[in-house]
Amino acid sequence: MLAMILAFFVTALLYASVGFGGGSTYSALLALSGFDYRLLPILSLACNVVVVTGGSIRFARAGLTPWRGALLLTAVAAPAAFLGGLTPIARDEFLFLLGLSLLLTGAGLLVPISGGDAAVPTRFARYMPLAAAPIGYLAGLVGIGGGIFLAPLLHLARWNSARAVAATASLFILVNSLFGIAGQLLKSGPGMIGAAVESGLPLLLAVVVGGQIGSLLAVRFLPQRVIRWLTAALTIVVGLRLLTGQ
Template sequence: MPLLIAAFFITALLYASVGFGGGSTYNALLALSGVDYRILPLLALSCNIIVVAGSTLRFARAGITPWRGALFMTALAAPAALLGGLTPIGEGAFLAILGASLVLTAMTMLLPVSEGEGEARRWARFIPLGAAPLGYLAGLVGIGGGIFLAPLLHLARWREARAIAATASFFILVNSLFGLAGQVLKGGEGRFLAAFDIGLPLLVAVAIGGQIGSLLALKFMPQRWIRWGTAGLTLWVGLRLLFAM
């Protein structure tokens, strides 16, 4: 457990420093540790909520969040996240989807990030259509979905970088809340209590790591280095999970 707690702390620090929650990596770390796959989304989504809640609040207080676009995309995704949380899934399918999503996550983190708004791409108007599938994935396997949404918004030059980070944080927070609600309804009180019993020290670790990551990491390391390090960690865990199946 001490190694797992340390891994969760580092994951939260890295992901929070680039505006994400880390749900996919929490899931994979738990799966590789032999934790029952049925409680993984409960723990990962709870960790997501803790990590992104602080950054979402800070973005809102600073007036950075583009609420009209953020609310529209999240409104499409949240009901799908609830449905994903309610959907039964076998262990093999769960681990395959999780491993593939980790590899895709690593690839999205290596995509270039635009530093200004620039001219919006013509296909940017179609990006909200992807919000519902991302929400469903969030609820199904415990991934907030923002880490896939943000690169699309950057490539489309939808807004400037901080506004996109604020949108991704809010997207992850709401999807995680709805996905967690679906998981609790599906699994019942017993599974929720089992997840809480295992996860309490992990939740404390991500709370501390997330705060340090969002407040301090960017002051000491270039954001590009942090993104590359996070992508490398995510890719390694995803490939290990897929090869272990």
């Protein structure tokens, strides 16, 4: 358990430092440890909520959240996240989708991000709500927030400035995680959250500490680009292990 606690702490620290929750990596670590896969999304989404709540509040207080666009994307994705949480899925299919989502997560972290204000949006920026629905569904299904998939699309479409995209991704992860948990509990019964918390309370505490350190201190010691590369490497390695059964 000590090794898992440390892994959750490091994951939360890395992801929080680049504005994400880390749900897919939490799920993968639990899956590799033999944790009941039916509880994975609940615990992973709960960890997401813990990590991104503080960041979402800080972005909002700083006036960085582009509320009109962020709420539109979130409103499209949240019902899909709820449906994803409701969808029954077999263990093998769950692990395959989770491993694939990790590889995509790693690729998303490697997408270069420019600072400062956004350039003129591309014609694809207006279609971002269409991408939000499938991302939300996957979020609820396998226990991720989805912001790690949305953010690279927003950057490539020059949807808004880098800081506004980060704020949007944080809110997106928070709301999708809450709706995903609701769908999971309706599917499996409210008793599952008690079982998930009872089994994973030390991991949740590790995520609380790691997330706070990541969001407040980590970027002062390592350049954000290096942190993103480290996080991408972690997710890709874990994803490959899931897909290859190693």
